[in-house]
Amino acid sequence: MLLRPAFLMELVLTKWVCAFLLCCWLFVSGVYSVEGLRGDSKVRGVNLGGWLVVEGWIKPSLFDDIPNEDMLDGTQVQLKSVTLEKYVSAENGGGMNVSVDRDIASSWETFRATLQTQLTADYPGKPGWEDNAATFEITIVANTLHGDYQLTNGYGYSKAKDILKRHRNSFITVGDFSFLYRHGINTVRIPVGWWIAYDPDPPAPFIGGTLEALDNAFSWAQAYNIKCIIDLHAAPGSQNGMEHSASRDGSTDWPNPDHISQTLHVIDFLASRYARHPALLGIELLNEPSAAAVPLDTLVSYYKQGYQIVRKYSSAAYVIVCQRIGNADPLELYQANIGSHHLVVDLHYYNLFDNFFVNMSAVDNMQFIYKSREAQLQALNSANGPLVLIGEWVNEWNVTNGSQTDYQDFGRVQLEVYNLASFGWAYWTLKNDRPHWDFEWNIKNNYLQLGNSPKNWNVNSLVLLGSAYVSFYLHNIL
Known part of the structure; x- marks a missing residue:
């Protein structure tokens, strides 16, 4: 034929x-491919946020019984003299005199209430209330920090110790690892604070017990063949000024050399303790350093030292470095030559926290995932450098009238794109007071459909x- x-x-x-x-x-x-994982070749993970590092928005009830909760550490206040009708001001922004001579309150007229820098008004004799310049009206401008620092100082050591013990014993349990296993999750990312290295008696105001809880998590993970990523979420002095970095007052003092040295000690402690544990997948050296406050050269130097510390104890553990939050390009870490192998760059993808997303429709949000996020992931995957982890993402947005179907579609689009990440992804977070942030709630109520295991x-x-x-x-x- x-x-x-x-x-x-x-x-x-x-x-x-x-x-x-x-x-x-x-x-x-x-x-x-990611070495050591069962079944899938990449990470399908969930974060255990709000457990060993307190975040009040994840579980607000932790703060319910604090007396005078309006004046927690870091609360920003403005003081106006009743008789002078002038605001208290820190001259030149601080470090000089304090005066009562401003008509309008701005940044120099806004103070954080802290025990170490009390503002007092001393008056000889017996002051009156209404006709005394030392009588102030207090306006609370911001009360946004609800972390470990605020909880412990708010309750006092004894009561806070009891509350945190109950929280750590009940918020995450072995049953949660069973749930994750049944739904195809092969990794947990566990945020910890720097004080874990000093357990059981960490420096005040932090309270011991997180190390025992982390040990439990590793045991539970091993029992269900789940891997663990230890994530240093809170560093000494705070790397971003937020409550999830255990900031006292919103300042970012981590770039101080003493704080960096102390942080490297924490990495050494964690690596030496868990490097040989069969459940360890990797160690994340620092979560969400601020681009505005943490210089790139300082961060890269720290990452290189942290990488070498982990390598001292393990050649197989993945070392994860987090992108700076704010105005920073993740490619800056690809060009830094931090380590030679088993290095991962962590990106956090939220369709939130930026005015850019405020007026987006459901379709707009999904198109953004396809057009922007997918393109970035493909570029990083082909950059011949570290692997890529989407270490935090959530099935939530600024769409106020989204239906269940809208959420299912949004979740499907995110999973489709984030499955392209060469190392994998981890949902933020397992449990949360806000339903759509709660992985367990999303799964049980069919708002997030994981589908089959991701393909390469x-x-x-x-x-x-x-x-x-x-x-x-x-x-x-x-």
């Missing part, structure tokens, strides 16, 4: 395309790639 040349060409081309796609799949499978490469992407190559072949060769 004679075959037409065109048919022969089509047959050969079809076989060539199939072989090409198979090679692509095998190549990508080999490149994007999207099948549609391979088909498109093959089609493009076929088009090139037909146009340029035949």
Whole structure:
């Protein structure tokens, strides 16, 4: 039987395309794999946020019984003299005199209430209330910090110790690891604070017990064949001024050399303790350093030292470095030559916290994931550098009237794109007072549908790639 040349060409081309796609799949499978995971080749993770590092918005009830909760550490207040009708001001922003001479309250007229820098008004004799310049009206401008510092100082040591003990024993349990295992989760990312290295008697006001809880988590993880990423969420002096970094008053003092040295000691402690544990997958050296307050060269120097410390104890543990939050390009860490192998860059993807997302529709949010996030992930995957972890993301947005179907679609789009990350992803967070942030609630109420295990490469992407190559072949060769 004679075959037409065109048919022969089509047959050969079809076989060539199939072989090409198979090679692509095998190549990508080999490149994007995470050693030590069960089943899937990449991380499908969930964060255990709000457990060993307190975040009041995750569990507000922790703060319910604090007397005078309006004046926790870091609360910002403005003081106005009743008789002078002038605001108290720190001249030149602080470090000089304090005066009562400003008509309008701004940053220099806003103070954090702290025990170490009390503002007092001394008056000889017996002051009156209404006709005395030393009588002030207090306006609370911001009361946003609800972390470990605020909880302990708010309750006092004894009561805070009892509250935190109950919280650590009940918020995350072995039953949660069973739930995660049943739903295909192979990794937990566990935020810890720097004081864990000094357990059971950490410096005041921090309270011991987090080390025992972390040990429990590793045991539970091992029992369910789940891996652990230890994430240093709160560093000495605070790396971003937020409550999840255990900031006292909103300041960012971590770049101080003494604080960096202390942080490296914490990494050494964690690496030496858990490096040989079969449940350890990696150690994240620092969570969300602020781009505004942490210079890149300072951060890179710390990351390089932290990498070497982990390598001193393990050649297999992944070392994870977090992108700076704010105005920073993740490529800055790819160009830093931090470590030679098993290095991961952590990106946090939220369609929140920025005015850019405020007026977006459901469709706009999903298109942004496809057009911006997918393009960035593909660029980083091909950058011939560290692996990529989407270490925090959530099935929540600024869309106020989203239906269950909208949430399902949003979650599906995020999973489809974040599955492209060469190391994997981790949802923020397992339990939360706000339902859509709560992984367990999302799964049980069918707002987030995990579907099958992620593949190393999207099948549609391979088909498109093959089609493009076929088009090139037909146009340029035949």
